[in-house]
Amino acid sequence: MPAEGAPSSRPAAIRLIDAYGSLGGVVKAGLRYHYAQDAQQFVPARKLPTVLGDAQEHSAMYRERFLALRKALWQSSGNPTYVDSAVEKIASEGSKMPKIRVKGQGNTVGGMGGMMERISINTDVEGICVEEPPKSEDQSLLDPRPNERIVITAVENLPGNPGVKFVFGLLSRASEGALHIEDVHENVRLDFSQCQPSAELIVADASFVLLKGEMSALGDGVFHVFEMMMPPRVSRKFCDPTVDIFGSTARDRQLGNHTGLLEISEIGQPGLESAEDLMVVVMGEVHLDDEETFDKLSDILFGFERMAQPPPAVYVFMGNFTRKPVNLKSAKSVREYRACWARLSEELDRFPKTMANSQLVFVPGPEDPAGVGGLLPIPPLGDHLTQGIAKKFKGVHMCSNPVRIRMDLGGQVVEEEDGSLSNKADFMAFRSPDVCRKLYNNCIVRQLESADAARKEDRQRATNREFFRAISRQGHLCPVSQETQPVVWGLDHILQLYSPPNAVFICDHSVTPHEELLDDDIILCSTGEFKRSLTDDQGFPFYVYRPFAPDYRYCVERSNKNVMHPHSALVMYRNRGGHLLQNEDIMSRILVAAGIRPSDTVLEMGPGTGNMTVKLSELANHVVAMEVNEGLAKEVEQRAEMQGASNMEVVTGDFKRLALPHFDVVIANLPYHLATGFLLKLMGHPFRTGIIMLQHEFGKKLLADPGEKIYSRLSLNMRMFFKAERICKVPGRAFFPQPQTTSVIIRLTPRVPAPKVDFEEWDAMVRIAFFRKNQDVFKMFKRLTVLNMLEHNYKMWCSINRVPTSTLCFRDYCLEALDQCNLTFKKARRMDYHHFERLLRAFHNKGIYFVNFATAPSRPSRESFVPSFAEEGYKFYDPEEEDDFLSKVEGPESSDDESRADDRLQRLAMKTVACRMFAVEKLHSELCEFDVPSLSVRLYVKKLPEETQCICAYLPLEGARASAEVRPSGSPAVHG
Structure with missing residues (x-):
């Protein structure tokens, strides 16, 4: 919970630690810190890191990692505890006294060992026994005893030192392929024939390990390994809180010009009750050239923007930002890549609240046109590739891969789990170049937890845990050799986890999405690809992380399911094609075109969030809003209560299953695939005016005139029952989610008087005529299947109504109706509704019916009843x-x-x-x-x-x- 703290002159801020910032980038990385052995602490490096370093930087890269992990090894407080053999020898010099333990008590009298064991013993005290220190061969790395104390021997002291020893160092492979262990002074060849590895950790080349073994008695300089495991994890409890190895200092006095850390923005967001409400959204591999991914990204931004609380303080988007790698030698490929960023820039303009209160961090992937030769860290994307989006928006930042983000509260402090107070929290985002697969391909240990699992899911789950533990124990995001994954030597400190961040978000194709590992005080999460298959649907996973809670939540967006984020009460259904109208100008034009009177009852189909419904309630006597989405219907009801609109009624359900109420005006913004069914239902309902939002192409077909190429049966039916006119064209950006097409608003006015035709009969005849709309009508009616059907209906009608059949051939009898209307050689696409109305009347006069011949009016005849049979x-x-x-x-x-x-x-x-x-x-x-x-x-x-x-x-x-x-x-x- 937030605790009261003294006010600070330094504002709360978000800081980015970038790998290449110190080389002239926008976001500064600061000085590199290295570990000074003589001072036993981290001190600023004497020179800035360089990309093209010399051989000394290569050796310094591993030396810095070794010294940082060894310091963490000495400071580890778990069981067993590790001590340096040199320190142990100096501390116990001049005293050969063993440890003293009092019978019946668990604590030793000389508990600290060494100099602390120089005590005087009263011989009168009863119950005192002498406890010899345990021998190295009796100790175990894998199964330590309680209060175990293991002495670590330096590699340089192994030759000529008999007995079982414990060693800490780097596994390296020599040119002949043999494995060695080395520290800053010496290396020794290893033999793993008798090794018993830890079953829960993975070990590969360039890994730092703890070994238990013995030098060969043959004097060949080979160290026979009995046990092997990774060092304990680096904990923030034992790290210097004032400095980090990569320069992300925490104190004000260290934030000088030489460090250059960018203080991006204040996070005292309006409406934020406490620091625990701060949110960070992390997404992995966001493909900006994928339409569905782009739509989901817009959905998430919109969902967070419309929340009652402020939007997330930071959005982190990791690459690759395109599905296919960009070829910088191809002008077309570069143009397409830049077009994706230009479209994103236009999309961000729709979210002013987000751009004013949030920071958007873009981390490039291994296939983005930023890296060189697959080296890590990957530099940020340039403005020439991103269309200057970082210059256009103050809150957009192009950073390196990986990037470290620190959130500093300034004077406000937050109580952590251990009871301590903190005013900062940081996390890292890393788009992995398939490090997990590379780690397993170069694995030395084959007795892994994942190899023993029976099911594929269990093996994958164990693989994820082993990968996360390897990163945590090695204190490095890429714990593989330089041959496997090259790293810029001078910038290797950016990949280190000393001091560890609060959370690490990794996007790796070989790691299952939404996999987490909570390792003491650090959280490792796998974001996965933003568009990834989950079960039978396309999934859109992302993380919502609260750094000061601490809490993290995995949120899953499923394609064609709910497209809004879980924090919002609004849930839209993508499989139903819902789009919300947001443009106020378009709403005003709809209200003017509707011509609503104070006494009218208005039916609104698809009210969405109620933007239009509230305006309608002010103009009409009664408003009925029909919505199939329960979440949207509840939101409309809440808005009605807030506005105090008592003349609003919300009906939840599908119009295809519900009867439409009486109304004077109808306003419909329905999914495009439901428009035809709704228009057919309107044909049998009396009303004055209808305003319908339709897809632009569909609207053009609806308004087509006879003779036009797109004139169709739908156009004819609309002209038969309505007078339709186009109001205006609506662009896709007026909706959310943005559709892939343009829309059009059409006004429908029913014809008065209404045509007195049986619609089923009408539709059946029109379907026959429009079977080939560009051919003469008589060819459609002389088809054998049509003639057989009409003749059957004709004979049945004659039999039921006791009317004698014609003596003419039925084919000629049928075509007589066309001749009477002068439509024999007329084409269907050139005929208007009055032509078909006259033709239908001619067919009925001859007793030829298309569907409802049984219910046709009878025609009594003077002739005797002679059935057609x-x-x-x-x-x-x-x-x-x-x-x-x-x-x-x-x-x-x-x-x-x-x-x-x-x-x-x-x-x-x-x-x-x-x-x-x-x-x-x-x-x-x-x-x-x-x-x-x-x-x-x-x-x-x-x-x-x-x-x-x-x-x-x-x-x-x-x-x-x-x-x-x-x-x-x-x-x-x-x-x-």
């Missing part, structure tokens, strides 16, 4: 005209049991018939199938031998099947 040789009896119909059906009674059973079955069928009955006397085909929609009956008539015939009738509505009847030849069979 008579042409095929069928004879029908109408029970209304034939008085002796039942007697003909029943026929004479028979004496045999089979006939009586058939009669009973037939009479039962007669009693259950609830509709018009027909009798078929003669059959000319083997199997006939008739559909009678008005009766909901399908008739199956099959011709049997001449003496009998079988007729089966199915009743689809009842789900029942009528009985099969066997009748003598010449007797009609009845079905219903």
